[in-house]
Amino acid sequence: MLSEVKLVTLGVSDLDRALSFYREALGYQLHERGEISPQLASLWRFDPALHGRWAVIGADGSGLGRIRLLAFDTPGQRLWNADNLYNGSGYYALNFRCRDALATMQAVTAAGGSSAHEPSYWEVSEQVAVRDSINDDPDGIRLDVFSYERGGELRGALETEVSVVQTIAIATRNIARSVAFYQALGFETLFDRVLDFPELQELLGTDRPVRIHNVNLIKDGHIVPGRVEMFAYLDMEHLAEAPLRDAAVPPNIGILSASLHSAALESELAAVLALGGQLIARERLELPGVGLCDVASVFGPDGEQLELYQPL
Structure with a gap:
């Protein structure tokens, strides 16, 4: 059906600052930029009276795992905070492979981001072990950077110091529901584990021990970038799910959407809706960073927004 995640959209407070940060911290380069058209308002769920700018950046020229930055004259609120940390649902973090997690963490902090601690070691499987660091960009958008201690050859060569976007992480309170939805879109399980090790609290920056x-x-089964990752906090059954769906709109700050390429939007959109996706809008227009497209925006099972596009 649909492709892997080709593009992720971030709401930021200052476009120029964000461009500078991602260039200095991750080595991402500017590909395109422009003014945000009011025609995009229904797809992206913003007030067409707002004025904003966009830019598309990437680690290389492959067209994989790119980032679209949106900034409006009147920035909004951050999506994640202490009140929804444990029961919020929706896009939570972006994940990047790098040659050296410590060096990348240091570059993040030098460029104006933040990190609570140096990279932690953990074993993903018997074949794979990584150094992993949870960081924030200047707007508090979570960036997970990791380097392989063991098993990197299983994922192929790394052509840049920091990779294209490897994974978009989704917080959920119903992991079986979320996994089933993306499996139906052609994603396959790479690993499925309960994480419960002493360094996990430090790695995630939580205020309590967690599983x-x-x-x-x-x-x-083989396209390494553009993966999706679901995680759910365990032992917190008393907390009701709090979807970020209504807050994850411009001009608010955070991860707003993930974009998937379609070869046959009419049929593939019908299939997504049959799986429980909810249509937001459909338009034919110039899609920033892509070009003239037939585009549909839909909600996934955790209220996360997916942008499905077929170039024309």
Whole structure:
């Protein structure tokens, strides 16, 4: 059906500052930029009276795992905070592979981001072990950077110091529901584990010891970038789910959407809706960073917004 995640959209407070940060911290380069058209308002769920700018950046020229930045004259509120940390649902973090997690963490902080601690070591599986660091960009958008201690050859060569976007992480209170939805879109389980090790609290920056159920899904079993990852905090059944759906709109600050390429939007959109997706809008227009497209925006099972596009 649909592709892996080709593009992720971030709401930021200052476009120029964000461009500078991602260039200095991750080595991402500017590909395109422009003014945000009011025609995008229904797809992206913003007031067409607002004025804003966009830019698309990437680690390389492959067209994989790119980032679209949106900034409006009147920035909004951050999506994640202490009140929804444990029961919020929706896009939570972006994940990047790098040559050296410590060096990348240091570059993040030098460029104006933040990190609570140096990279932690953990064993993903018997074959794979990583150094992993949770960081924030200047707007508090969570960036998970990791380097392989063991098993990197299983994912192929790394052509840049920091990779294209490897994974978009989704917080959920119903992991089985979320996994089933993306599996139906052609994603396959890469690993499925309950994480419960002493360094986990430090790694995630939580204010208490935690256990999480973590599932990483890869497209068609072999497309390494553009994966989706679900995680759910365990032992917190008393907390009701709090979707970020209504808050994850411009000009608010955070991860707003994930974009998937479609070869046959009419049929693939029908399939997504049959799986429980909810249509937001459909338009034919110039899609920033892509070009003239037939585009549909839909809600996924955790209220996360998916942008499905077919170039024309």
